[in-house]
Amino acid sequence: MHNAEWEKYRNILLRGGMGYRWVSRHVKELQDHFDDLRQQARSLGHDANTADACAAKQLGALPELAKNVIANTRPILLHRHPLLVATLLPALVYLLLCIVSAFGIFGVVYQVKAASGAAGPWLDLLVQLSVDMQTFVVLPLLGMIVARYCFRNRCPRRYWITGLVVLSLSGSAARIDIKLPDAARVQKSTIGIGLFYDVHKLPGFADGQSNLLRLLTNLLLCGAAFGYSIRCERQAMKGQRHAA
Amino acid sequence: MAKTNALFMSGVPELLVLRLLAREEMYGYQLVRAIKAASNETFDLAEGVVYPVLHSLEVRKLLKAREKMAEGRSRIYYTLTAKGSKRLAELSEQWQRVRDGVAQVLGGQYA
Known part of the structure; x- marks a missing residue:
């Protein structure tokens, strides 16, 4: 997944009223999650590109995820x-x-x-x-x-x-x-x-x-x-x- | 396996997350896998469901998050708070009542 996509995700969350500290922690956490999914795909024998695609598919669309997070949380003051x-x-x-x-x-x-x-x-x-x-x-x-x-x-x-x-x-x-x-x-x-x-x-x-x-x-x-x-x-x- | 319908599952992810975290502290990826394994692959909750639930529980102080090194990487581990344990007991009781009610309907005079 490209840096630009993570940056876009971070911006959606911040503009949606999530706190900066939490967003930084959450993006890092999700990037780790993505790495784990990629490793899992690699361990099943997929090449790097396919593993990336599998991990991205499993993680789902980031804007949708951001929408879910924002819908479930009260914005900061x-x-x-x-x-x-x-x-x-x-x-x-x-x-x-x-x-x-x-x-x-x-x-x-x-x-x-x-x-x-x-x-x-x-x-x-x-x-x-x-x-x-x-x-x-x-x-x-x-x-x-x-x-x-x-x-x-x-x-x-x-x-x-x-x-x-x-x-x-x-x-x-x-x-x-x-x-x-x-x-x-x-x-x-x-x-x-x-x-x-x-x-x-x-x-x-x-x-x-x-x-x-x-x-x-x-x-x-x-x-x-x-x-x-x-x-x-x-x-x-x-x-x-x-x-x- | 198809992803579990989020609308149908409303309320259940919270119960599952609290129950599994009551057993041991876990990080997001570990939790997603644990839910799948513990439910015999009945539930395959997407990350789009688990992370918002984790965040919402943390905001409500039912969970506590802390950064910890594991396998050479720093991970965010979630653990239950005392308030979370209380909420888990409430939700478990509610779920038992729902389950008994549904079992009555399915196995009773309407079967």
């Missing part, structure tokens, strides 16, 4: 609710991570201040660094996970490319504002997390910088993550074809 999982969930996860990290940073800073009694400039730097990490590390990482997961599971592109744009938009609008307690200025500690969109000015950024700049950065990072994940995935598929 991504295929049942692509709009929710591929388009909205990444942005929601990002905002959740913003909240968690804001409280995390605040907790650390508060503890350090309570222990040392004084705040050094490095504490402000730590806060700024952590906030920047959201944009430059967390967002592209999340974008990469989304792109890879959706591409692997053959989710229609319109959903997850929109999802990456929504992620970039929410990433550029998300604002974490942490104020450290300062006895000298009678300033209490506060944490502010919100979505804020101002094309002309953004708190936390120098004058002249804007959400638009962040949006462009995010889109660029998500685009790079998208390109990298697709490249990795294509290489993995090529590797699987060679192994087969």
Whole structure:
């Protein structure tokens, strides 16, 4: 049986909503089954070509088999609710991570201040660094996970490319504002997390910088993550074809 | 031998698969052959029936799959879970009732 037929079978299953991991395992299992059938035919004295034909006949038409598998299984969540999982969930996860990290940073800073009694400039730097990490590390990482997961599971592109744009938009609008307690200025500690969109000015950024700049950065990072994940995935598929 | 009619056999493959896997863990090809051998070639279930059944049982957590090396190749072995054993007992009881009922009709006053 040709690699192209196995590839087609794999694609039917993935597009039918079967999970990537299961499909990879199942295709390998079926290829082994095919090899066993071929060996069985060879042991009966058939030549290689006839053994191949016998094994293919015994295994049955792969598209029919795929149809049976899909009919008997509930599709994965991504295929049942692509709009929710591929388009909205990444942005929601990002905002959740913003909240968690804001409280995390605040907790650390508060503890350090309570222990040392004084705040050094490095504490402000730590806060700024952590906030920047959201944009430059967390967002592209999340974008990469989304792109890879959706591409692997053959989710229609319109959903997850929109999802990456929504992620970039929410990433550029998300604002974490942490104020450290300062006895000298009678300033209490506060944490502010919100979505804020101002094309002309953004708190936390120098004058002249804007959400638009962040949006462009995010889109660029998500685009790079998208390109990298697709490249990795294509290489993995090529590797699987060679192994087969 | 002709392949067994899948529609007529609805429900039976599940019982056969659970029964054979209760005895020992097996991989797909081994299971197809075991069904044929254990039923004296009465059932020749096609792969198109066995694999969807295996997958459906695994999703319902009645079976557990694990990769294991055998004869120099890695194989996916299936084994029954506790839930699977319970389901097997239920199905066996149902099947006994159906068999007794059919036997009554065939051997009773309508024979």
